Each structure stands twice: as structure tokens, then as C-alpha cells.
Amino acid sequence: MPMKVMTKRPFEVTKKISSHAYRLKLPESLKIHDVFYVGLLSKSHKSPNQPFPERPPPETIRGEEEYKVEQIIDSKRQQGKWFYLIKWKGYRPEDNSWEPEELLEHSQEEIRCFNKSRLKKACDSAKSL
Template sequence: MGEEEYKVEQIIDAKQQQGKWFYLIKWKGYGPEDNSWEPEELLEHSQEEIKRFNQTRLKKACDSAKSL
């Protein structure tokens, strides 16, 4: 039997622990109760979503810094 591959719908948050990045994942077809923290190395098929999340987070940080 093959493993079912879960699809990332959205990356909600990120954190760094012990030098590794973890992302809070909203899985496609699943409710918020199934969101989970996943290490970056397990998200090799989700590099576009990670890139998009990081760009959005950087833009928000820059926008809030400008408003100070």
C-alpha cells in the first residue's frame, strides 16, 4: 500500500526551534483541528507555499515597521 500524500492548502505560521524551521500547516480537505507543525525538511514538495508565506510575512513586517 502506498502512503497517502497530504496537500498543503496554506502555511499559517512558522517558528524556529533548535536551529530548525517548523511550519504550521493547514491541510487541503481537512479542518483546522488537523493543522499540524511540520519540520521544513518534510515539506520538500511545498517549497512554493513556503516561499509565498515567507514573502508575505516579510512584507507585513516591513509595512508595520514603516508605520512606526
């Protein structure tokens, strides 16, 4: 899952390093430094009027965290690479993200279905001309 989603996810503070830095408990698969400047952090709040929906945890596949693709919404080609707009299972539309095809190795069936559907729409449009 993209780094953008990391901003939507609450992480446990494990240690206050200084008045300007905190250590967070991060999944090993993120492979990033676990100390953050306080200006990059915000408190996690639960509102009884708008409860934070429980989101499904990622699956661990070969030591890497993977999130399930619910739907592929769109695609684009940039600098010779295909990117897909992904709706993540259990996540809100604002968490949708563009992902390069090479990061979607376990979502090949979803890519095939999306491309087949897109081809059918193109053929149907051509027939109506």
C-alpha cells in the first residue's frame, strides 16, 4: 500500500525521544526509520458521531504487507509504465491511490478483468459510431 495511506493509519508511540521527535511502532514491512519529527504527527481521534471505520489489516506475503484490491477504477500510461487507480478493500474512496503495475503482482486477475471490461466498452463505443 502506498505511503499516502500511512497518514490515515494510527500508529502507537513507543517512546518520546525529545520534545521534537517520537518513535512509532511501525510494521517491519515499511522499512523506514521509526523516529519522526513532531510536526509530521497528529493525534488520532475517535468521534462518536463519526467513528473511524475498522479497516482490514494487510496480509503478509513473503514478509511483505499487502492490502487487498477491491476494484481497479482507472489506468494510465506514464513514461512507458502502466499505473492503476486502486480502490482498496475496506478503505474509503479518499484512500484510493495510483499504483505502478509492478507493485500489483498479486492482483493480476483484477487487472485482467479491468482491461477486459475497458476493451468491451471501447468496442461497444466503436459499434455505435
